[in-house]
Amino acid sequence: MEVLIVEPLEQRALDWLGKRRAVHLDPSLASDPRRFEALLARARAVVVPPTMAMDARLLLSAPGLRAVGRLEGGPGTIDLITCESAGIAVVQPAGAGSVAEAEFATAAMLQLLRRVPVHEGHGVFVGRELSSSTVGIVGMSPTARLLSQLAGNFGARVVGYDPALHASDLAWRQAGIRPVPxxxxxxxxxxxxVLLAYYSRYHGLLGERLLESCKRDQVMVCLSPAALFDEAALAAALKSGRIAAAWFDRLEPGWLDPGRPLSEVDTLHVTPRLAPSTREARARGAWALVRRLDSLLGVADPQAAFSETVPDVLVGLAGGPAPA
Incomplete structure (x- = not known):
C-alpha cells in the first residue's frame, strides 16, 4: 500500500490515483485509531480529515511515510515540526476553495449590512449598502484577491493588512487592495x-486594544480560526455594539458554552465551516491533492495505463493541466 486515504475525495481523482498507486480508501478509520495506526505503518502517504490529529508519536510510527495530505481545514492538528524533521511533506491544495470562500464572504457582508440596521437618529434604523462601504481585508490570501474584485464590482473601497506582507509589495496593487496598518x-x-492564516504567533492578535478601536457599527466576517481573536475582547466589542455583528465560519470548541464570554451574544452568527464546502471546490482540491501526492512519491509503474484526466472544467483550477 502506497497511499492511505481516510478523507473521501472526488471519485475521478481517486480513480486516476488508483491507476498509478496502490490506494487503500477507508473513511471508517477516522473512528478506529488502532486500525488506522496499523495501516499507517505501511503507508508512504496518507490523506486525513481535519478532525484527525497527526501527532509526533503517530507520525514516527510510520517510518516509510513521506507525505500527509489534507483537503481542507488547515494543518492545525498536524505536528509540523515533526514532519519537517522527519522529511514528511504536508500537502494541502492551495486556493482550491478561494472562489467558494470569496462568494461566501460577499454574501455574509451583504446580509450583515442589510439585516443589522444602524440608528440614523429620530428613532430610525436602516440597513446599509456594500457599494458605499469601505471593506478591510486582514490576510492576503488567494481568497482576498477574489474578494477584492467582487467587493470592487459593488463599488466598495477595499483596503488590507497582512503582517507578513510589506506595504510596498506588488501583490497589493495587483489585487486592487490599498495596504494600511x-x-x-x-x-x-x-x-x-478576516482571512489570515493562523500561526501560534498570531494567537489573540485581535485583542482588546485593537477591537476597542473598531469603527462604530462595524460588521465583521471571519473565515479564519477564531483563535486569532481574544475571546473576551470580541465579546465585549459585540456586547457594546462597537461591532454591530460578526459572522464566524468556525469557532473554537467551547467558546459558546454557558458561562463563556460569547455564550449569549445574539449578534454573533456562527456556521460550521461552510465557506469552502462546495462541490466545485472539493473537486478542484482533490485533483490538486492527488497530483501533488503522486509527484512526491516519485516514478509510478511505467506499465500502467493512464486514461483518466482532469475534466476540462477543472483544468487551470486544480493547479494546471492534467498529468498524462
Missing amino acids: LVELLETCDVVV
Whole structure:
C-alpha cells in the first residue's frame, strides 16, 4: 500500500490515483485509531480529515511515510515540526476553495449590512449598502484577491493588512487592495473580513486594544480560526455594539458554552465551516491533492495505463493541466 486515504475525495481523482498507486480508501478509520495506526505503518502517504490529529508519536510510527495530505481545514492538528524533521511533506491544495470562500464572504457582508440596521437618529434604523462601504481585508490570501474584485464590482473601497506582507509589495496593487496598518483598517472600515492564516504567533492578535478601536457599527466576517481573536475582547466589542455583528465560519470548541464570554451574544452568527464546502471546490482540491501526492512519491509503474484526466472544467483550477 502506497497511499492511505481516510478523507473521501472526488471519485475521478481517486480513480486516476488508483491507476498509478496502490490506494487503500477507508473513511471508517477516522473512528478506529488502532486500525488506522496499523495501516499507517505501511503507508508512504496518507490523506486525513481535519478532525484527525497527526501527532509526533503517530507520525514516527510510520517510518516509510513521506507525505500527509489534507483537503481542507488547515494543518492545525498536524505536528509540523515533526514532519519537517522527519522529511514528511504536508500537502494541502492551495486556493482550491478561494472562489467558494470569496462568494461566501460577499454574501455574509451583504446580509450583515442589510439585516443589522444602524440608528440614523429620530428613532430610525436602516440597513446599509456594500457599494458605499469601505471593506478591510486582514490576510492576503488567494481568497482576498477574489474578494477584492467582487467587493470592487459593488463599488466598495477595499483596503488590507497582512503582517507578513510589506506595504510596498506588488501583490497589493495587483489585487486592487490599498495596504494600511491594522489599527487604521479597524478604525476606518465599515466591514472587516478576516482571512489570515493562523500561526501560534498570531494567537489573540485581535485583542482588546485593537477591537476597542473598531469603527462604530462595524460588521465583521471571519473565515479564519477564531483563535486569532481574544475571546473576551470580541465579546465585549459585540456586547457594546462597537461591532454591530460578526459572522464566524468556525469557532473554537467551547467558546459558546454557558458561562463563556460569547455564550449569549445574539449578534454573533456562527456556521460550521461552510465557506469552502462546495462541490466545485472539493473537486478542484482533490485533483490538486492527488497530483501533488503522486509527484512526491516519485516514478509510478511505467506499465500502467493512464486514461483518466482532469475534466476540462477543472483544468487551470486544480493547479494546471492534467498529468498524462
